[in-house]
Amino acid sequence: GQQLNQSPQSMFIQEGEDVSMNCTSSSIFNTWLWYKQDPGEGPVLLIALYKAGELTSNGRLTAQFGITRKDSFLNISASIPSDVGIYFCAGSQGNLIFGKGTKLSVKP
Amino acid sequence: DTGVSQNPRHKITKRGQNVTFRCDPISEHNRLYWYRQTLGQGPEFLTYFQNEAQLEKSRLLSDRFSAERPKGSFSTLEIQRTEQGDSAMYLCASSLSPRPHIPYNEQFFGPGTRLTVL
Numbered sequence: 757g758q759q760l761n762q763s764p765q766s767m768f769i770q771e772g773e774d775v776s777m778n779c780t781s782s783s784i785f786n787t788w789l790w791y792k793q794d795p796g797e798g799p800v801l802l803i804a805l806y807k808a809g810e811l812t813s814n815g816r817l818t819a820q821f822g823i824t825r826k827d828s829f830l831n832i833s834a835s836i837p838s839d840v841g842i843y844f845c846a847g848s849q850g851n852l853i854f855g856k857g858t859k860l861s862v863k864p
Numbered sequence: 865d866t867g868v869s870q871n872p873r874h875k876i877t878k879r880g881q882n883v884t885f886r887c888d889p890i891s892e893h894n895r896l897y898w899y900r901q902t903l904g905q906g907p908e909f910l911t912y913f914q915n916e917a918q919l920e921k922s923r924l925l926s927d928r929f930s931a932e933r934p935k936g937s938f939s940t941l942e943i944q945r946t947e948q949g950d951s952a953m954y955l956c957a958s959s960l961s962p963r964p965h966i967p968y969n970e971q972f973f974g975p976g977t978r979l980t981v982l
Contacts, residue, residue: 759908760906789971801970801972851922854907855906856904857905
């Protein structure tokens with residue numbers, strides 16, 4: 757099925773660092789959503805974006821809906837250990853189309 | 865707990881057997897979705913209901929798969945004659961239906977049912 761291009765695929769974080777990930781698509785979406793998934797669990801909704809250009813924050817998380825409606829990014833500021841997990845972007849055309857995820861791990 | 869619930873959480877079955885999963889959505893949500901997720905991938909859409917009507921089915925939903933939502937509340941997903949390629953996490957999500965000023969694209973997921981076909 758169709759999937760979005762999400763990058764990076766994985767990254768290591770050290771506590772206190774800022775993290776950035778993005779998602780691009782060849783299709784236009786009217787809504788972008790960002791989810792976090794822990795092992796063995798379902799995705800948990802973090803942020804939903806409804807307007808092109810919109811910048812929305814949820815605590816240490818900030819996400820933007822790209823002007824072209826074909827991309828979005830998510831920033832996490834001052835990362836903490838519980839931020840580890842897999843982050844998915846999703847574009848909505850009714851049903852959701854997901855990226856392959858960005859896996860956040862703690863630096864050894 | 866008023867979130868989306870799914871049962872069972874894990875299912876191990878032998879190839880060729882039938883399996884059925886259940887999803888209970890958030891009570892005020894009219895829309896219910898089924899997704900499948902394999903290792904290293906994002907969830908992929910299978911089908912969705914608005915109330916009891918099944919409105920869309922993905923090409924991923926082969927004729928061995930059937931979903932129902934008879935009373936517009938809980939839903940079941942049945943897989944007949946399971947194959948090893950059916951092994952995956954099956955996720956259910958629910959949302960409100962479209963209305964002005966309602967965030968109907970916000971889908972809330974259950975914990976999933978992990979299916980292993982031996």
